[in-house]
Amino acid sequence: MSEKIFAWLLHLYPSHFRDVYGEEALQLFRDRARDEKGFISGMRLWLDLLADLLVSVPREHRYVQPQIIVASVPLRFRVLSEESPRFGPLLFGGLLSLLTLATVPMFISNFGNHRGPWPTVSASQVVLAGLKPDAADRARVIHGVIENLKTYYIYPDVAQKIADALLAHEASGDYDTVTYGAPLADLLTRQLREVSHDMHLEVVYSKTSLPDRSSGPTSERLALYRKALEENNCTFEKVEILPNNIGYLKLNSFPDLSICRGIAVAAMASLNDADAIIFDLRENRGGYPSMVMLIASYLFDHPQYMYSPRENTTEQSWTQSPVPGNRLAEKPIYILTSARTFSGAEHFSYNLKMLKRATLVGETTGGATDVGTFHRIDDHFGIGIRETRAVNPYPEPDWAVIGVEPDVKTNAADALATAEKLAQSNLQKYGLLK
Amino acid sequence: MPKQKLNPLPSAAFQILLSLVDEDLHGYGIMRQVADQTGGRMRLGPGTLYSSIQALLEEKLIAEVGAREDAKLGNERRRYYRLTSAGRKLARSEAERLADLLRVARAKNILRGDYV
Numbered sequence: 001m002s003e004k005i006f007a008w009l010l011h012l013y014p015s016h017f018r019d020v021y022g023e024e025a026l027q028l029f030r031d032r033a034r035d036e037k038g039f040i041s042g043m044r045l046w047l048d049l050l051a052d053l054l055v056s057v058p059r060e061h062r063y064v065q066p067q068i069i070v071a072s073v074p075l076r077f078r079v080l081s082e083e084s085p086r087f088g089p090l091l092f093g094g095l096l097s098l099l100t101l102a103t104v105p106m107f108i109s110n111f112g113n114h115r116g117p118w119p120t121v122s123a124s125q126v127v128l129a130g131l132k133p134d135a136a137d138r139a140r141v142i143h144g145v146i147e148n149l150k151t152y153y154i155y156p157d158v159a160q161k162i163a164d165a166l167l168a169h170e171a172s173g174d175y176d177t178v179t180y181g182a183p184l185a186d187l188l189t190r191q192l193r194e195v196s197h198d199m200h201l202e203v204v205y206s207k208t209s210l211p212d213r214s215s216g217p218t219s220e221r222l223a224l225y226r227k228a229l230e231e232n233n234c235t236f237e238k239v240e241i242l243p244n245n246i247g248y249l250k251l252n253s254f255p256d257l258s259i260c261r262g263i264a265v266a267a268m269a270s271l272n273d274a275d276a277i278i279f280d281l282r283e284n285r286g287g288y289p290s291m292v293m294l295i296a297s298y299l300f301d302h303p304q305y306m307y308s309p310r311e312n313t314t315e316q317s318w319t320q321s322p323v324p325g326n327r328l329a330e331k332p333i334y335i336l337t338s339a340r341t342f343s344g345a346e347h348f349s350y351n352l353k354m355l356k357r358a359t360l361v362g363e364t365t366g367g368a369t370d371v372g373t374f375h376r377i378d379d380h381f382g383i384g385i386r387e388t389r390a391v392n393p394y395p396e397p398d399w400a401v402i403g404v405e406p407d408v409k410t411n412a413a414d415a416l417a418t419a420e421k422l423a424q425s426n427l428q429k430y431g432l433l434k
Numbered sequence: 435m436p437k438q439k440l441n442p443l444p445s446a447a448f449q450i451l452l453s454l455v456d457e458d459l460h461g462y463g464i465m466r467q468v469a470d471q472t473g474g475r476m477r478l479g480p481g482t483l484y485s486s487i488q489a490l491l492e493e494k495l496i497a498e499v500g501a502r503e504d505a506k507l508g509n510e511r512r513r514y515y516r517l518t519s520a521g522r523k524l525a526r527s528e529a530e531r532l533a534d535l536l537r538v539a540r541a542k543n544i545l546r547g548d549y550v
Contacts, residue, residue, distance in 0.1 A: 017488075024480075025480035029480065052480065182534070204537065208538075370540055
């Protein structure tokens with residue numbers, strides 16, 4: 001019966017589409033109907049189909065017309081054989097559309113499953129800009145970089161040195177053959193870092209037009225972020241006790257403390273009796289420094305300074321240790337890393353590694369340089385300038401560009417098993433393994 | 435003239451290209467692969483799937499490689515699709531473009547105050 005309904009709905013599509021793909025579409029429907037049994041799955045199947053109809057039927061009909069208008073080179077007017085949908089299917093389609101619209105909130109909640117604080121930008125929102133190299137454009141960028149550094153960089157003498165170096169390069173024609181685009185951004189970034197030794201300086205090129213300086217995250221985006229967090233348990237993906245009483249926390253970001261404090265505290269409390277903890281940050285792309293500090297607070301019995309190139313040293317640079325009732329301050333800690341471990345997760349990993357508080361297992365982390373303030377130079381170029389004077393107390397440079405190297409190198413996929421083994425042998429050594 | 439504009443590349447078309455990177459698939463196989471690779475967030479309906487396939491075929495980004503049975507799904511014959519070298523190239527450049535975009539997005543958001 002339902003296949004018949006779907007076959008009938010296919011009449012909403014233009015005839016050429018039905019002729020070519022009607023049978024395959026029916027086959028796909030049969031496959032899904034066979035594989036997605038049960039009330040919930042069946043409902044979801046029909047919701048998918050209706051939502052798809054709502055989107056694709058008008059598109060199929062709409063694309064008929066532009067073909068005639070813009071067909072300038074290969075003339076293929078098969079659209080002339082099109083007919084409009086008949087009244088019956090149109091009426092039914094309209095009703096279905098209403099029904100589908102009524103279910104839109106459910107649908108959105110399914111798709112708004114964002115992992116990070118900004119919503120994913122779909123490919124269709126982006127226009128590919130083909131820009132030609134142009135001397136005036138290049139000069140604007142170079143002088144924009146200099147101007148921004150002179151205005152905002154914390155070390156005016158270094159800003160001046162960079163300015164001199166860039167102007168010298170310009171005078172000797174070093175930029176003349178460089179394409180306005182990513183190559184120019186990369187070259188300028190390299191030159192900035194050569195002079196300043198500050199790996200956090202970065203010239204950024206965007207193919208898409210950069211928004212105005214004034215635009216920050218909109219309240220809609222923040223609402224989306226909040227909703228995504230609430231739906232995803234604040235990215236605390238897994239909190240469990242593995243065999244041998246090893247606690248395991250898979251954390252995919254360091255989410256906003258104002259939204260997620262409760263979940264974070266509950267997660268840490270549930271691990272309180274573990275004999276060792278594995279933090280899985282292999283898919284952690286960063287987040288909020290305040291959450292980094294909150295989690296780290298559980299790992300010390302005294303306030304501990306955590307270096308951050310992002311922030312000037314303040315009271316917030318120390319963990320709020322000891323946490324009352326917490327028993328994790330002395331427990332062995334393992335952090336799983338991957339090349340996708342990024343930003344705030346590197347802040348966490350780098351400090352715990354430098355303090356010898358944790359053993360890092362996995363791959364070298366991503367090497368985020370996202371420290372400072374972004375200044376727009378033109379529609380496609382901007383510069384990230386570090387504006388803090390935080391001094392790194394450790395002998396090794398921080399994670400910018402180079403990432404944090406793990407103590408135990410292994411493929412990210414094998415990191416958990418490796419860390420479990422390490423934890424077990426460590427516990428055995430101290431007679432804690434039951 | 436392609437039936438559906440592929441510039442900018444719609445995300446459904448991009449996902450279909452990605453789904454065919456490892457092996458030739460039929461329509462249902464593509465749908466399942468796309469669902470897998472997007473963690474279930476994108477379940478292509480027949481309309482979107484086949485109109486995207488049609489556009490990609492017209493642009494020679496994918497090609498039909500004949501019909502055969504899929505033993506796991508019964509004895510119906512199914513049309514299989516394969517990624518062409520042009521399709522692979524486009525998928526790669528689209529991925530690079532998205533990576534670039536993400537980098538910028540990250541810079542813009544984070545550099546204002548918080549890591550992301």
